[in-house]
Amino acid sequence: MKDTTIEPVRHTPDAPARRDCLRCKAPFDSSGFGERICRRCKLSSTWRTSPQRGAVGAPGRRR
Ligand SMILES: [Zn+2]
Structure with a gap:
């Protein structure tokens, strides 16, 4: 019995x-x-990075 108390926390970035x-x-x-x-930041960063993407809830209306 080795793996009983020692449950290594996954430090993997993929977890x-x-x-x-x-x-x-x-x-x-x-x-x-x-x-x-x-x-949140991802979304904001997404629509910020891609100005040509109209995937935002608000319609792209230019005045
Ligand atoms: Zn954030």
């Missing part, structure tokens, strides 16, 4: 765990894949 967002430093549930940014 889903709760991490602190590197942007807002808020604890969020990382789904793995080396996710280090919360959904």
Whole structure:
């Protein structure tokens, strides 16, 4: 019996765990894949990075 008390915490970036967002430093549930940014920041960063993407809820209306 070796693996009884010692349950090594997975420090693998590919494992889903709760991490602190590197942007807002808020604890969020990382789904793995080396996710280090919360959904919020990710979303904002996404629509910020891709200006040609109209996937935002608000319609792109230019005045
Ligand atoms: Zn964040």
